Each structure stands twice: as C-alpha cells, then as structure tokens.
Amino acid sequence: MYNATMQKEINIIFENDEVLAVDKPAGLVVHSDGKTKEPNLTDWGVENYPEMESIGEKAVYDGKEIARPGIVHRLDRETSGVIVLAKTQESFENLKKQFQERETKKIYNAFVYGPMKEEEATIDRPIGKSKSDFRKWSAQRGARGELREAVTDYKVLEKSKEFSYLEVSPKTGRTHQIRVHLKAINYPVVCDKLYAPKRECALGFDRLALHARSITFALLNGENVTVEADLPEDFEKAVKTL
Secondary structure, X not given: OOOHHHHHHOEEEEEOOOEEEEEEOOOOEXXXXXXXXXXXXXXXXXXXXXXXXXXXXXXXXXXXXXXOOOEOOOOOOOOEEEEEEEOOHHHHHHHXXXXXXXXXXXXXXXXXXXXXXXXXXXXXXXXXXXOOOOOOEEOOOOOEEEEEOOEEEEEEEEEOOOEEEEEEEEOOOOOOHHHHHXXXXXXXXXXXXXXXXXXXXXXXXXXXXXXXXXXXXXXXXXXXXXXXXXXXXXXXXXHHHO
C-alpha cells in the first residue's frame, strides 16, 4: 500500500486518457524489488488509477516476477523529476517502442565535482558491469560482461572553481548511464554515494544531484508532447550558491 503521507509530494504534470506524467520526488523508488516493502510510485499509481494495475509488463528479479504497472522507463531512487506512466496497454506499447528506438528526448540537470574544461561535448563510451562492485556499472577499462553502446551529450550551464552545473541528454538508456559516464570522465555527480563514495556531499545536497528536467514523446495520434518538471528546492538553492 502506498504511504499517503507522500501523496502531496507527487505532482501530476500532464495527464490525458493515454498517459500520466508526474514529478517524482528524490527518495521514492519507482517500483518494488520484491524483497522490501516501502512506498513506491507504482503503488501510488494503482491506488489512484486502479485501471493501471493490468497495464505494462512484469520484470524478473532474482527469479521472481515483479509487477510494474504502467512503467515504461524508470529513475533511480535518488533522482528527482519527470517520469511517464502508461494508462492503457496501447499507450504502453507505443511508449515502449519509442524508448527502444530512441525516439524520445530526455533532458536532465546535474551538478558535478570540478570545473569542466569542455563547455559542450558527447561522451561515447560503452557500459558494462564493474569489476569491483556488483552494484555498479562502468564505462572504463576493465568493465566486465557485455559492453553496450552508451552515448550522452552534455553542456555546461554554469561553473565555479569547484563545481559545474550541467544540462545532460542521454541518447541511450543504460542503467546509471549519466552517473557512469560522468564518473568515467572524472566529473562525478555531486553526492553520488555509489560512484563517488569518498567525496563529501556539497552545495547543500544530501542526495544525488541529478534531476530529470523534461521528456518529449509522441502520443498515439503522433502529436509530440514535452513535459517538464520544475527544479526542486535543493537545485534552486545550489544554482544560487554556485
């Protein structure tokens, strides 16, 4: 059951008969892992839109099937911002196809450690499993298993002697892609406790400094829709202190 105390934190940004776009707060998981019981976005979706319960596809974790009603893409727990849920199976298939064929456009904002030298660039590095930690992925030499294509564009919006504020656009959708790519070029995301554990959190952040700002996708009738999530309070404050 979804924890009603977090209801006020989930803002609906866009809604029609096909899709629901919400602003996910940092700290909220998208769906259950089948091991722990905690508030998650899919429970909120089913509680408020019961018809979504049968929409989508199940995922398999450690041999167990996990329901993910309405979920077409996901955000990490500590990432805030816009996420789109399908309200019908036809819409789910439409969105799934767009993600698979890289027809959607996603824009993130991030703070990273260090003043970036290049104002705008593309990171084109395949991603595999980390050789040192099963929880992590890697775009560096020594990555294990299947190496999958991964491409990320970025540009610097502002920077100081210690930090850079970025607009980031992943062209592929690998797990932890933005975090892994920025780590690979030695500018890890601020307060990334998995990929930069020895760095102290800064700029007022106590969570990963990554926000899914906008996403553009097509409805069933072919109309393109861009949905944008405002910067959360911690991002607004950090921008002012940079």
